Amino acid sequence: MKRCKNRTERDEIETDLALLESLQWSKKEFFDRICQESKSQDEKVLSVLRLEPAYQFAEFYYLLRARRIETEDDIQRLADIHNKYIVDLTKDPKKMARLGLNSERLLDAMFAADTMRRLAQIWRDHPGTLDQSNLGRLLVLVMSTETCRKVAVACAKAGFLQREESPYGMMLVCSNGVLEQVFGGCIRDLRHRIHKGG
Amino acid sequence: MSRKHLAALVIALAALSEPAVAELRGSPEGPPVFTAAEVAVITRNAVLAALIQDNPWAVRRVLDALAAISTTPNNGSKRVVGSAAPADATIDPLANPDLDQLQRVSPEALLDLFKLLKEAQPGSGGAKPQTPVKPASR
Numbered sequence: 001m002k003r004c005k006n007r008t009e010r011d012e013i014e015t016d017l018a019l020l021e022s023l024q025w026s027k028k029e030f031f032d033r034i035c036q037e038s039k040s041q042d043e044k045v046l047s048v049l050r051l052e053p054a055y056q057f058a059e060f061y062y063l064l065r066a067r068r069i070e071t072e073d074d075i076q077r078l079a080d081i082h083n084k085y086i087v088d089l090t091k092d093p094k095k096m097a098r099l100g101l102n103s104e105r106l107l108d109a110m111f112a113a114d115t116m117r118r119l120a121q122i123w124r125d126h127p128g129t130l131d132q133s134n135l136g137r138l139l140v141l142v143m144s145t146e147t148c149r150k151v152a153v154a155c156a157k158a159g160f161l162q163r164e165e166s167p168y169g170m171m172l173v174c175s176n177g178v179l180e181q182v183f184g185g186c187i188r189d190l191r192h193r194i195h196k197g198g
Numbered sequence: 199m200s201r202k203h204l205a206a207l208v209i210a211l212a213a214l215s216e217p218a219v220a221e222l223r224g225s226p227e228g229p230p231v232f233t234a235a236e237v238a239v240i241t242r243n244a245v246l247a248a249l250i251q252d253n254p255w256a257v258r259r260v261l262d263a264l265a266a267i268s269t270t271p272n273n274g275s276k277r278v279v280g281s282a283a284p285a286d287a288t289i290d291p292l293a294n295p296d297l298d299q300l301q302r303v304s305p306e307a308l309l310d311l312f313k314l315l316k317e318a319q320p321g322s323g324g325a326k327p328q329t330p331v332k333p334a335s336r
Contacts, residue, residue, distance in 0.1 A: 067319040078318035141307040
């Protein structure tokens, strides 16, 4: 009986290990694939694409597309939810500390009336396009504005993002879909791999 | 080393300071002691290489903090970016490969961002998600 129990536990551990291996494989695959897809093979560009924030950046763009954030109303709803989340977070100092954020930085990341208007107008004129500073606001939870800028620059050099200055001095960024496709492909392959049992 | 880098490093130290980390190697009156492996780390990280000339004890504390990160569970939630740091005071990961781990993100924040986008999905629960996918060619 005891031996049988041990065998079951061993089987469970083997399954756990297979899952762990798949998770690690998936992340490695993501970095391999975006480096492969990169139009620039300059080591400086590739080394930024291999950083963890590049994964989070791609995940964000993937979620925008997968969650069908498409219209002006959609992006405004996202900004409203983001603002509400930030207000709630500033009232929870323990959580702020856990996330490594402070209220000054969070308040900077809120969409005020003028930034909200700019966000909506840019999205309306060029669907899928964000002012880089607004992209930084939406990503405040996971990276600094400077890290966001660095990843955006590397992604532009890699050919994943169109990044150009507007006549008003704003840096506009728009994904061409490669990042989202690579990220989505890795997630789907991970799911298939897990279903097949490693 | 720029003021921004120094600020980021000081914040890293502040964020990571714990009693176990505060243990000093070497005498406070004299220079700190570094192992051969630590010297290699200092050499390959521009911020540390610059800082060691002015403040070797600060470098000692950074190395202790890094050692604590690699042995402390849940270290992923500790980060420098976004704490008291100015928004652009990140440490260049290319010039400082070993310090980049100080900038790791909180898994809780990642999950929250995922949930925000889920909530923002039009007609969430009703609309069929559109999944952009490029499966492996192999």
